[in-house]
Each structure stands twice: as structure tokens, then as C-alpha cells.
Amino acid sequence: MGYVYALLAAVLFGANGSVTKVVIEAGLSPTQLTQYRVLGTAVIAGLVLLATNHRGFRVPRRTLLFLAILGVTGVALLQASYAAALERLPVGIALLIEYTAVLMVALVGFLFLGEKVRARIWVAIGCVLVGLAVVAQIWTNALDPLGVALGFVAAITLTVYFVVGERQVSSTPPLVVAFWTMTFAALFWAFFSGWWAVRPAILVHPVSLSGNLAAIVVPVWVPLAWNILLGTFAPFWLSFHALKRMSATAAGVVATSEVVFAFLVAWAWLGEQLDGVQIVGAVVVLVGIVLAQTARANSVVDADLALRPQENISSNVGRRS
DSSP states (O other): OHHHHHHHHHHHHHHHHHHHHHHHHTTOOHHHHHHHHHHHHHHHHHHHHHHHOGGGGOOOHHHHHHHHHHHIIIIIIHHHHHHHHHHHSOHHHHHHHHTTHHHHHHHHHHHTSOOOBOTHHHHHHHHHHHHHHHHHTTTTTOSOHHHHHHHHHHHHHHHHHHHHHHHHTTTSOHHHHHHHHHHHHHHHHHHHSOGGGSOGGGGGSEEEOOGGGTTOEEETHHHHHHHHIIIIIHHHHHHHHHHTTSOHHHHHHHHTHHHHHHHHHIIIIIOOOOOHHHHHHHHHHHHHHHHHHTTBSSOOOHHHHHTOOBOOOSOOOOOBO
16 A cells, blocks of 8 residues: 555656646746645645644744744745746656755765765766756757756755755654645745735636647636645645555655656646657666665655655655646
8 A cells, every 4th residue: 555655646746747837827927836835735734733733833943943944945945946947848857857856865965964875876876967968968958958957956955855854854743844844935935926916816717728638728726726735735645654654765766756657647738748869868867866765775764755845845745846
């Protein structure tokens, strides 16, 4: 059942990139979408906490400080940079770049935190660099440079979330971390997202689902609600249950399939596709990510994986996605 939960979470996270594109094309900016997403997820997490563990709202001041850093850097900036990258890049490629955070976490652990890292990390680095070069087709300048840069900003912020988060959740329940990080992220974007410029009428404005589903028209609030509930909170919840039944390393490897699902959904829905050479490059990157995930001698804390952006939260609650 652990693998079933992890795969379901990966499917939802992977599909959410395409949903995000629809919402942005409907007129919301990446930061406005991020504000709605983190605020909605904070409300849902808060309601669940209220019903199941109301004491979770009380945390020590020192813990609250770390959760604030985590919320602003590892959630607010992560979600916005990933959404902005999606404006300029195909869904699968943006997520592929963001997922290099797994490699960055291993390197940070090795270079700065004194963790033991297996020798395969160097093979992983080679795979990721070569694979990304092939996917991006750097010899043709096929990808938007700013989109690629934003993808790496998302990877860096996701790395911060993992590194800080895995130490924080060791003493704080994951759902508590989810609530507070999302709350701080919502407070941060309340000042910078421009939510006040969004006309309420846009939520009922009809929007085409684009691509191969262009004939289907729904109100904007439908894909927005999907983004919040099924693109953030539900996959986080599934990941959490998966991690009760399997190791963090195994869950991390299974979560890598999110990139595959993102490519498949974007191809079937939006008509985004890679050529044969790019597909080979993507496979090489995924091999590198899996190698990096299994290179750390000390596995990432279970709840940390449960809380990824993804497009976070982190997914998590956070990513992603």
C-alpha cells in the first residue's frame, strides 16, 4: 500500500503542472496563483489540525522562527519560481530542472553538513549535467534562458526546504509544519503577490482547458480548486501515508516518477512533447536523480519527503509542483 499511495501522490503532483498552466493562462500571475494556493492549503491543513490535533497550533518560538524561514524560502519562493518557470517552459522540463534539488541536497549534506555520501553521487552529477544539456539542447538554444534560470531558482529553494525541513520535522508533526509553513508563505505573498488586483469576477470567468481539451470550458475556480486541493493537499496527505509504510529513500525514488507523469499528462493534455534525443536526456537525468537520492548515507526524514512543493508543499506541500 505504501507504493500505491506514493504513486497516487506522484500522479497528482505530476498532473498539477498542467493545471497550473491553465490557471496562469486564464489571467492569474504566478505570484497571485501562489497566494491562493498556499492560503487555501493553510486553511485546509488548519481545519484538519483543529479536528485531529488542536495542540499542534502551539509551537515554541524558536521552532516558529525556523518554520517562518521554511515558509518564505521553501514554500513561497519555491511555488512562485516554479509557476513562473511554467510560463516559459514545458511542464516536464520545468519539473525536471526543479528535481535537481535532490542532487543539491546530497551535495549540501556532503560539503557543508559533514554527511557521509556514497561515491555514486559523482556519477549522479555527471548524469544530471549531461542529461539536462541534452534535454535543453543547449546547442540550439531551444529553451527560454529565463525559464531555465527560474527552474533552477525553484530547485535551490526546494533544496532549502529539504535541508531545513528534514531537521525541523524530526521534532514537529508534519501536518503542523504544513500548516505553519503555508501560513507564513501566505503572509509573505499577502504583501507582494498583487492579490488585490485580482477581480473576483475572474473566478467565474470561463477558461478553456487548452491543448487537446480545448473544447472543454470551465470557470477559473475549477482548475484553481484542483490546484489547491488535488494538486497540493491531497498528494501531501498520500505521501504522508506512504511514508508510514515504506522507507524515506524508497519513497523518494518512487516520487521521481512524478516527472514521468508530468511529461505524460502534458503530452496527452497540452500537446507538449520531446523529441527522441530529449527523451534519452530526460531518462539520463532521472537516473542521476535516483542515484543522488540513494547516495546519502542518512536518508531524508520521512516527513520531509511528505512535505515536498511541487510545484512543494511540499509537495510539495510546497512544489510543486
